[in-house]
Amino acid sequence: MAGIYIHIPFCRKRCHYCDFFKSTDFSQKSRVLAGIRKELESRAAELNSEEITTIYLGGGTPSALLIDELKDLLTTIQQNYRVSATAEITMEANPDDLSQAILSAIREIGFNRLSMGVQSFAESDLKLMNRRHGVMQALQSVKWAKRAGFSNISIDLIYGLPNQTLEEWERNVRIAVELDVQHISAYNLTYHEGTVFYDRLKKGILKELPDELSLQQFELLIRLLKEAGFEHYEISNFCRPGLYSQHNSSYWKSKKYLGAGPSAHSFDLHSRRWNVSSIGKYLQGLEKDEPYYEVEVLTEQDRYNDYIITGLRTIWGISEELIKTEFSANYLLHFQDKMKKYVQSGHVLGTPEKLTLSSEGLFISDQIMADFMVVESC
Ligand code: SF4
Structure with a gap:
C-alpha cells in the first residue's frame, strides 16, 4: 500500500x-x-x-x-x-x-x-x-x-x-x-x-x-x-x-509515499527524499538528467522521532510494544521514562499497545512531543 x-x-x-x-x-x-x-x-x-x-x-x-x-x-x-x-x-x-x-x-x-x-x-x-x-x-x-x-x-x-x-x-x-x-x-x-x-x-x-x-x-x-x-x-x-x-x-502512520513535482517529498520507510524548491532547477534536472532532489537515509534516532511526532498527533497513538520490537533498548528506556511522567500527569492515556494524548495533552502537544523526542543519540 x-x-x-x-x-x-x-x-x-x-x-x-x-x-x-x-x-x-x-x-x-x-x-x-x-x-x-x-x-x-x-x-x-x-x-x-x-x-x-x-x-x-x-x-x-x-x-x-x-x-x-x-x-x-x-x-x-x-x-x-x-x-x-x-x-x-x-x-x-x-x-x-x-x-x-x-x-x-x-x-x-x-x-x-x-x-x-x-x-x-x-x-x-x-x-x-x-x-x-x-x-x-x-x-x-x-x-x-x-x-x-x-x-x-x-x-x-x-x-x-x-x-x-x-x-x-x-x-x-x-x-x-x-x-x-x-x-x-x-x-x-x-x-x-x-x-x-x-x-x-x-x-x-x-x-x-x-x-x-x-x-x-x-x-x-x-x-x-x-x-x-x-x-x-x-x-x-x-x-x-x-x-x-x-x-x-x-x-501519520508512516506508510510509503512518492511525491512528484517541485518541492514534493517522498518516503520509502528507510529514507526521505525531497525535490528541489525551484521550478528552474527542477526542470533542468529532469530535462538534462541531473539531480533535482536530495535524499536523507534515516537513522534509528530519526525513525524513533518521526514515530513519536506522527503517532502522538493521532487517535492511533504510539505503542510501547512497537518501540520494544523496532528500536534498541536505550530508546525504550527513554520512552518509558517520559511515558511514566505523562501518564501520571494525565497528559497521556491508554495501554502499552496504544498511548494517545488526553484532551489536556492535546493543548500542549508540541511540548510533550519535544520531550519524548531524542535529541542526542541514545
Ligand atoms: S498561496 Fe494561497 S492558494 Fe497558494 S498554496 Fe498558499 S494558501 Fe494555497
Whole structure:
C-alpha cells in the first residue's frame, strides 16, 4: 500500500500567511506538467510492487489547471502504477476556480475527494489573508461539489487570526458544521518567515493573538465539532465517523509515499527524499538528467522521532510494544521514562499497545512531543 502526491507549484495570487512553494508566474506551466509526468514515469519502479491506495494533488493550486491537464496527470499515474479500484483520489481546490461545470468535470475524470481552501466565512478575514475568493463563492462551491457527486468533501479553516474574537471563530465553526461536509481541517495561524504576515508582525502592523485566546478557539473547535458528531482524529483534523483523509493518515502512520513535482517529498520507510524548491532547477534536472532532489537515509534516532511526532498527533497513538520490537533498548528506556511522567500527569492515556494524548495533552502537544523526542543519540 502506498500513496502518490503531486505538487502543483502555481497560484494565481500569494496568500499572506502561506509558505508553501509556489509561483504566480504560469509561463512554465506546460513544461512543469511535462516534467511531473516524466518524473512519475521514471520513478514507477520505486512503487512497482505496491498497490496505490491514495493519490493527492496539492500545491499550490491544482484547481488552477485545465481539466485536460488534470486528466493527463491521472492518466500518467494509471498507466505507470497499480492503482487500487477503490483508491482515494483527492484534489485541493480554491473556490474562485470552481463552477458547477468544472466540478462535474473534475468528478468525471476520477477525483472522488475534494479539499477546499475556505479558511474563513468572514469577508474581512479573507481580505486580510489576501484570499482571492469571497464567502459566497465558498458556500456555493460546496453546494456545486455535492451536486457534482462529491460525497467526501473537506474544508480548511484557519483560527488564531489577528483580532479574531472567540465569537467570530464560533460563527465560522457553526457555518462549517451547517455546510454538512465530511471533513474539516482547522489550523492555528503560524507566522512563517518570508510571508507578508511575518513581515507585518515584525513591523508591528499585525499583532499575534494571545496564546490563551488561540487555545480557547481550539477548545471551542473541538467541543463544537464533537457535539456535531465529528471524530477528532488528528490534532488539526476532524471527520464524520470513519471518513479520515486516507492520504494524510498514511503520512501519520508512516506508510510509503512518492511525491512528484517541485518541492514534493517522498518516503520509502528507510529514507526521505525531497525535490528541489525551484521550478528552474527542477526542470533542468529532469530535462538534462541531473539531480533535482536530495535524499536523507534515516537513522534509528530519526525513525524513533518521526514515530513519536506522527503517532502522538493521532487517535492511533504510539505503542510501547512497537518501540520494544523496532528500536534498541536505550530508546525504550527513554520512552518509558517520559511515558511514566505523562501518564501520571494525565497528559497521556491508554495501554502499552496504544498511548494517545488526553484532551489536556492535546493543548500542549508540541511540548510533550519535544520531550519524548531524542535529541542526542541514545
Ligand atoms: S494558501 Fe494555497 S492558494 Fe494561497 S498561496 Fe498558499 S498554496 Fe497558494
